[in-house]
Amino acid sequence: xxxAHNAATLLGRIxxxxxxxxxxxxxxxxxxxxxxxxATGGVSGPLLIASIVIELGGSLLLLAxxxxxxxxxxxxxxxxxxxxLFYGIHPAGLQAQxxxxxxLAAAGGFLVLVGSGAGDWSLDALLARRHAKGKAA
Numbered sequence: 416x417x418x419a420h421n422a423a424t425l426l427g428r429i430x431x432x433x434x435x436x437x438x439x440x441x442x443x444x445x446x447x448x449x450x451x452x453x454a455t456g457g458v459s460g461p462l463l464i465a466s467i468v469i470e471l472g473g474s475l476l477l478l479a480x481x482x483x484x485x486x487x488x489x490x491x492x493x494x495x496x497x498x499x500l501f502y503g504i505h506p507a508g509l510q511a512q513x514x515x516x517x518x519l520a521a522a523g524g525f526l527v528l529v530g531s532g533a534g535d536w537s538l539d540a541l542l543a544r545r546h547a548k549g550k551a552a
Contacts, residue, residue, distance in 0.1 A: 449463060
């Protein structure tokens with residue numbers, strides 16, 4: 416059962432970051448398009464760069480399971496902020512509603528990681544084991 420829990424937690428982390436890693440990479444590859452799109456929501460170029468850093472940096476941290484709780488909290492706050500900035504409290508149109516609820520669901524998944532951590536198959540767990548071993552010696 417323990418191995419199944421670790422596998423599910425790892426796969427959950429991977430699935431959660433898929434959208435954000437892809438989004439960050441897409442923003443780099445099509446920066447001009449996203450800069451124009453972001454400007455329609457009142458987001459400037461420097462904030463777009465910050466969003467790329469959050470999406471890619473947070474994704475890499477969660478993939479490795481390093482500083483998981485902090486990275487997950489940042490991504491949860493980022494997700495809710497993106498919903499409010501681009502869609503508001505009541506998103507107009509079916510596509511906007513679907514995107515907003517997908518972001519909200521991801522924020523919920525990130526908050527689960529804030530509460531539970533990355534699991535045993537993570538750098539957080541490896542570092543904790545090494546720290547405990549060093550203290551015991």
